[in-house]
Amino acid sequence: MAKSMSVIELDDVVKRYQSGEETIEALKYVDFSAERGEMVTVIGPSGSGKSTMLNMIGLLDNPTEGSIRLDGRDVTDFTEDELTEERRTGIGFVFQDFHLLPMLTATENVELPSMWDTSVDRHDRAVELLRRVGLGDRLEHTPGQLSGGQQQRVAIARSLINEPDILLADEPTGNLDQDTGETILTELTRLKEDENVAIVSVTHDEQMLDYTDSTVRIVDGVIQEVSRE
Amino acid sequence: MAWRNLGRNKLRTALAALGIIIGVVAICSLGMATVALQQQASSQLGDIGNDVTVSSGQDSDTDGVTQDQIDEIQNLVTDDQVVPQKTNSTTLEARNGEEARMSVTGVTEASALYNLTTGEAPDRLQSGALISNDTANTLGLEMGDPVEYDGQFYRVQGFIESEQSFGPRGGGELVIPVSGLSNQEYYDTVTIVASDGDAATEIGERLDNQFNTEETEELSIQASSGAQNVGGFLDTLSTALLGIGGISLVVAGVAILNVMLMSTVERRGEIGVLRAVGIRRIEVLRMILTEAALMGALGGLVGVILSLGTGMLAFQMLTGNAMGALDWSSSKYLVYGFGFAVLASVLSGVYPAWKAANDRPVEALRG
Ligand SMILES: Nc1ncnc2c1ncn2[C@@H]1O[C@H](COP(=O)(O)OP(=O)(O)O)[C@@H](O)[C@H]1O
Ligand SMILES: [Mg+2]
Numbered sequence: 054m055a056k057s058m059s060v061i062e063l064d065d066v067v068k069r070y071q072s073g074e075e076t077i078e079a080l081k082y083v084d085f086s087a088e089r090g091e092m093v094t095v096i097g098p099s100g101s102g103k104s105t106m107l108n109m110i111g112l113l114d115n116p117t118e119g120s121i122r123l124d125g126r127d128v129t130d131f132t133e134d135e136l137t138e139e140r141r142t143g144i145g146f147v148f149q150d151f152h153l154l155p156m157l158t159a160t161e162n163v164e165l166p167s168m169w170d171t172s173v174d175r176h177d178r179a180v181e182l183l184r185r186v187g188l189g190d191r192l193e194h195t196p197g198q199l200s201g202g203q204q205q206r207v208a209i210a211r212s213l214i215n216e217p218d219i220l221l222a223d224e225p226t227g228n229l230d231q232d233t234g235e236t237i238l239t240e241l242t243r244l245k246e247d248e249n250v251a252i253v254s255v256t257h258d259e260q261m262l263d264y265t266d267s268t269v270r271i272v273d274g275v276i277q278e279v280s281r282e
Numbered sequence: 283m284a285w286r287n288l289g290r291n292k293l294r295t296a297l298a299a300l301g302i303i304i305g306v307v308a309i310c311s312l313g314m315a316t317v318a319l320q321q322q323a324s325s326q327l328g329d330i331g332n333d334v335t336v337s338s339g340q341d342s343d344t345d346g347v348t349q350d351q352i353d354e355i356q357n358l359v360t361d362d363q364v365v366p367q368k369t370n371s372t373t374l375e376a377r378n379g380e381e382a383r384m385s386v387t388g389v390t391e392a393s394a395l396y397n398l399t400t401g402e403a404p405d406r407l408q409s410g411a412l413i414s415n416d417t418a419n420t421l422g423l424e425m426g427d428p429v430e431y432d433g434q435f436y437r438v439q440g441f442i443e444s445e446q447s448f449g450p451r452g453g454g455e456l457v458i459p460v461s462g463l464s465n466q467e468y469y470d471t472v473t474i475v476a477s478d479g480d481a482a483t484e485i486g487e488r489l490d491n492q493f494n495t496e497e498t499e500e501l502s503i504q505a506s507s508g509a510q511n512v513g514g515f516l517d518t519l520s521t522a523l524l525g526i527g528g529i530s531l532v533v534a535g536v537a538i539l540n541v542m543l544m545s546t547v548e549r550r551g552e553i554g555v556l557r558a559v560g561i562r563r564i565e566v567l568r569m570i571l572t573e574a575a576l577m578g579a580l581g582g583l584v585g586v587i588l589s590l591g592t593g594m595l596a597f598q599m600l601t602g603n604a605m606g607a608l609d610w611s612s613s614k615y616l617v618y619g620f621g622f623a624v625l626a627s628v629l630s631g632v633y634p635a636w637k638a639a640n641d642r643p644v645e646a647l648r649g
Contacts, residue, residue, distance in 0.1 A: 113558060113644045133642075134563065141560025148647070152555040166559040215560070 059086035066119035079105040094265035102274040145212030149224035182210035202233035222254035298541035299581035305534025306585025306619040309527040313615030314593030316520040334474040339499035346468025368463040376421035384454030388463035398440040411436035417454040539630035546634040554646025563639040570635035578627025582620040
């Protein structure tokens with residue numbers, strides 16, 4: 054049994070995609086959980102269902118079967134608008150190709166998730182997060198003026214703006230060279246403790262395993278092995 | 283935010299704006315040109331145009347229009363001038379031996395019917411006479427010379443412009459006070475000077491209803507048909523021009539729709555990110571619609587400025603008064619054009635915006 058309550062839990066989750074006549078079973082009865090302050094790495098070959106699993110955890114898509122619990126609440130059958138609300142308040146995303154908005158400055162990109170929300174002003178937090186990822190002197194730069202590693206650090210700052218419980222990273226180092234990748238991983242490790250956030254990251258890069266607290270290996274939509282350090 | 287999105291793809295925005303501008307210019311300048319054309323036409327044709335001529339009808343007992351009937355007409359037509367006339371004909375003989383046959387009109391409100399070569403016809407002709415310019419030349423008459431009709435002498439007070447022969451009053455004409463024809467009890471014609479062709483038609487119908495029935499014609503009423511035909515032609519013309527404008531609008535609308543669709547397809551991933559980080563569907567929708575409205579307003583503004591220029595040019599050329607374009611009758615097309623631009627942009631933003639907002643974020647992120 055986990056020492057504290059899992060912030061996210063997948064229970065017997067199946068995800069099937071229908072493409073034409075063919076049905077692809079991307080996830081086959083997957084169980085998974087993560088806790089605050091923990092970094093879980095999902096590793097597996099390309100096409101094994103890692104991204105699909107991350108989308109389930111990130112409430113970007115509904116599972117075909119099984120259930121998802123967020124902070125102990127069953128969110129399996131939430132509507133798109135309810136899921137949006139959960140993502141808005143509790144989940145942060147880091148993508149392989151950063152996905153920053155090119156016309157916004159670093160600070161504005163970090164503020165983006167709360168930009169439509171007039172009830173909070175996250176500007177100060179955005180600046181503080183950018184300082185913490187080492188971009189205090191790049192606040193007004195646009196993504197085009199930043200290197201790949203710097204852009205990914207902006208993306209990490211953005212994922213933390215809403216003080217999430219879970220930070221999801223899909224191949225966060227996939228587009229970065231080895232050294233830059235390591236800096237990003239160090240950054241994530243530090244933030245997971247500072248922010249007490251559960252980090253689930255997906256990779257096919259063994260380098261990440263040096264930083265992780267537990268590893269989930271997935272092949273063909275089936276979880277093969279879970280190892281804890 | 284929306285503003286900057288537009289700034290980002292300048293070419294795309296410029297193309298969309300161009301579509302809008304063409305649409306706006308099409309509707310505005312065609313509309314304004316039509317107004318200019320109408321103004322020019324009615325100022326040129328104004329004189330022949332807008333009269334209603336009343337005379338005694340087939341079934342009348344009297345040989346002319348009675349004073350009672352004129353009073354009744356006066357009561358029906360309160361806004362426009364009612365001008366009763368008695369007519370006859372005479373032959374004038376000049377001192378040089380020339381003779382000229384001409385019609386004689388007895389009328390008080392001379393200014394309503396006649397333009398003089400010099401000066402103005404009197405509002406109330408009490409003494410003196412007006413005579414056609416041509417006739418006066420033939421007879422060698424000058425200002426102040428006496429002319430005789432029915433034993434009475436009148437001094438020539440002015441010369442009537444001869445090109446007025448376009449209307450019903452043509453040829454040589456002598457105009458004297460109505461008292462000069464007092465031996466005629468009834469009036470031969472009554473002219474009602476209406477403000478425009480439509481008003482003339484309307485007055486004509488009103489009088490017809492009042493005096494005549496299906497079977498009996500007490501008064502013969504003619505609203506001058508020349509102006510009506512011209513007016514009808516102008517209506518057809520402006521409908522045709524507005525039709526062309528309408529087609530341009532549809533074309534412009536389709537262009538805007540296309541650009542909005544391309545723009546959302548291109549930004550699919552970006553919108554997916556917005557949705558993933560918790561931006562609500564309604565917020566995405568509003569963002570795209572705001573962009574569309576901004577683009578419409580931008581294109582509309584440029585279009586309106588260009589159209590104002592074209593409109594003023596049209597007015598300058600057709601009526602000689604460029605400022606006429608600023609009059610509401612013509613400048614309202616600028617407002618329509620601008621309204622169209624914003625409306626068409628927002629409308630053509632609705633579908634792409636709705637599509638973008640309802641795209642599942644996963645799908646969008648997969649690219
Ligand atoms: N939206 C989708 N429609 C159809 N098939 C999909 C979709 N998303 C993923 N798949 C399929 O599911 C399987 C797992 O994909 P994915 O989770 O992206 O793998 P990974 O991230 O491990 O490379 C693949 O076979 C992929 O083609
Ligand atoms: Mg993947």
